[in-house]
Ligand SMILES: [Fe+2]
């Protein structure tokens with residue numbers, strides 16, 4: 181521990197920042213920043229990403245805690261939904277006489 | 282520009298590369314975990330970092346006037362502007378980090394001179410009018426370059442540019458507002474405004490970099506869509522936009538060869554002194570030494586704060602863990 185504390189190369193961890201805009205939206209990823217802990221990450225996110233009222237709520241997640249799908253899985257990962265066109269309403273022909281549906 | 286003379290890496294070839302180029306040609310965005318040629322990655326790290334470093338070092342010439350701004354309102358505005366530039370640096374550093382380089386590495390490369398920043402920030406800010414000229418001309422030139430980069434092929438870079446562009450027009454307007462005030466002011470103020478234009482005109486033209494007609498680097502970067510327009514194209518656009526703005530102020534662009542070509546509708550103008558440009562880029566400008574010293578000092582002086590906050594965070598985490606164990 182003392183070793184880490186005196187090592188000048190110890191970088192603050194990287195945090196991914198998610199912000200909820202004004203209009204009842206979900207939190208959205210806006211970028212990342214470095215901070216020693218979650219509390220400071222939120223304070224820094226306020227200064228870096230909401231200087232013009234861009235948000236009403238901030239989430240911070242340590243970057244290394246995020247698990248992401250890999251782009252090379254794209255095919256096998258999403259293929260199952262491609263063959264199920266009936267999940268979309270346009271699959272079904274409904275006569276105009278039926279009215280709005 | 283903020284990233285001047287970025288050398289592009291020649292790249293490997295093969296079917297992967299063709300597929301990659303096809304994605305770029307189709308206007309798709311490349312994201313951090315996608316396959317990319319080593320040359321693309323390396324060139325982008327260089328370009329994005331140089332841009333980030335420019336935003337950070339760019340705070341220094343303007344920061345010079347924060348304590349001496351003529352009114353409290355001007356001071357608050359300048360402070361907000363300079364704070365935005367710090368933000369721009371941070372957006373860009375985090376985009377560069379998605380390419381697999383660490384923040385500390387980038388900082389160290391700036392501090393020991395291995396990485397460059399824009400030549401423009403090596404000029405001094407001698408009077409308050411220089412703050413006007415910087416917002417008007419320097420941010421104006423930056424906007425010319427940054428607007429098309431919102432469509433660059435690398436996703437995190439493009440998104441950083443979108444954020445930056447949203448904030449830049451405030452910068453340019455606050456600069457022009459200062460210039461209007463000065464140009465309509467006393468004789469001494471007018472002289473100051475003219476003097477600022479005289480000193481910042483050619484360095485602003487240099488921001489776009491030398492003509493890249495025959496540059497192989499530019500050709501590769503354009504193919505990758507990490508450069509969208511040629512240096513000459515952007516410079517011409519800047520001159521065409523800026524000359525009428527100078528006329529509105531009643532100021533004279535310091536160029537005897539400046540004239541509007543009625544056939545092309547574009548201004549003809551003198552090239553800046555490229556020898557001066559290379560001198561400045563190579564570390565011999567009026568303020569290079571001072572700028573790097575200031576950045577090094579800030580980094581060194583901040584070390585105990587960074588260390589202290591990290592130590593505090595660890596202690597707090599350890600305490601929280603211990604009290605959790607005790608409670609169980
Ligand atoms: Fe900026």
Ligand SMILES: [Fe+2]
Nearest residue numbers: 339366420423
């Ligand atoms: Fe800037």
Ligand SMILES: [Fe+2]
Nearest residue numbers: 366420449452
């Ligand atoms: Fe700016």
